[in-house]
Amino acid sequence: MANGQWYPPEWPDRIRALTDGTLTPVPARRAATVLLLKDTPDGPAVHMLRRRASMAFAGGAYAYPGGGVDPRDDDLQVRWAGPTRAWWAERLGADRTGAQAIVCAAVRETYEEAGVLLAGPTAESVAGDTTGEDWEADRAALVARELSFAEFLDRRGLVLRSDLLAAWTRWITPEFESRRYDTWFFVAALPKGQRTRNASTEADRTVWIRPTEAAAGYDDGELMMMPPTIATLRQLSPYPTAAAALAAAPARDMTPVLARARLVDGEIVLAWPGHDEFTRHIPVGPAAPAGGGPA
Numbered sequence: 001m002a003n004g005q006w007y008p009p010e011w012p013d014r015i016r017a018l019t020d021g022t023l024t025p026v027p028a029r030r031a032a033t034v035l036l037l038k039d040t041p042d043g044p045a046v047h048m049l050r051r052r053a054s055m056a057f058a059g060g061a062y063a064y065p066g067g068g069v070d071p072r073d074d075d076l077q078v079r080w081a082g083p084t085r086a087w088w089a090e091r092l093g094a095d096r097t098g099a100q101a102i103v104c105a106a107v108r109e110t111y112e113e114a115g116v117l118l119a120g121p122t123a124e125s126v127a128g129d130t131t132g133e134d135w136e137a138d139r140a141a142l143v144a145r146e147l148s149f150a151e152f153l154d155r156r157g158l159v160l161r162s163d164l165l166a167a168w169t170r171w172i173t174p175e176f177e178s179r180r181y182d183t184w185f186f187v188a189a190l191p192k193g194q195r196t197r198n199a200s201t202e203a204d205r206t207v208w209i210r211p212t213e214a215a216a217g218y219d220d221g222e223l224m225m226m227p228p229t230i231a232t233l234r235q236l237s238p239y240p241t242a243a244a245a246l247a248a249a250p251a252r253d254m255t256p257v258l259a260r261a262r263l264v265d266g267e268i269v270l271a272w273p274g275h276d277e278f279t280r281h282i283p284v285g286p287a288a289p290a291g292g293g294p295a
Contacts, residue, residue, distance in 0.1 A: 018175060018261060023176060035168065043241070048062045048206065064185075065110045065114045067112070073104035075150040112143050119160050126194075165187070169232060170182070170184050174260075174270075175261075215230060218230045227259075228257070
């Protein structure tokens with residue numbers, strides 16, 4: 001592997017099945033992930049976690065805190081501050097209820113996996129230290145889905161600070177994948193008084209790393225990542241501060257990026273529009289046996 005692109009061994013067979021019409025795409029589940037930033041003397045760093053090698057999907061790959069929408073994230077009783085749900089609906093390309101669910105998922109998953117909470121007692125404040133035993137009990141209840149995010153905010157007397165987030169990009173898992181997500185990527189700055197920790201059962205390591213450093217690790221084959229992860233790292237690299245990245249976010253195009261597979265001259269060409277570095281050419285040959293690698 002010349003770089004660190006994660007390449008599942010079952011992709012060629014599934015792409016063949018999609019191109020010959022024997023594979024029906026599964027629906028993409030809504031999801032959100034957050035590029036959490038903090039300033040350092042050498043420029044902004046981003047918080048990343050490494051998925052456990054035992055994970056069935058992207059084991060060993062570096063990613064950001066995030067996950068799927070909880071159906072209860074659509075609850076209109078969520079305590080809210082910042083841009084309106086209507087504003088977010090237009091920005092995210094969703095309806096108002098869906099926009100709230102996506103923003104809630106971003107905030108909730110960041111708390112669940114990194115221990116960082118983008119919420120506060122008022123619309124102008126943010127929670128401080130969230131590492132006490134009582135906080136951990138609530139976080140664990142959220143992870144177990146014993147507590148909805150709306151209930152958590154009510155219990156704590158907090159409002160979700162949607163103004164601390166900025167939408168950055170949107171990627172949809174390719175149609176040939178068995179697990180598919182329609183994922184909105186956000187950027188946010190680490191709130192003062194809070195600190196990250198590895199709170200995810202799916203990660204074995206977390207790091208603060210400059211985007212250029214992480215991209216170099218990918219290019220050298222040392223850090224494994226999926227296309228959306230390395231693409232967003234490269235996009236962040238030019239910004240000198242976290243504030244500069246957040247300021248640039250509103251002008252970014254939120255058109256979804258979706259990989260396409262097509263047959264060209266006896267091979268499958270897999271391409272992500274606008275991201276030529278991820279293009280793959282897969283020879284068309286006999287299907288691999290069960291459990292086999294790329295053809």
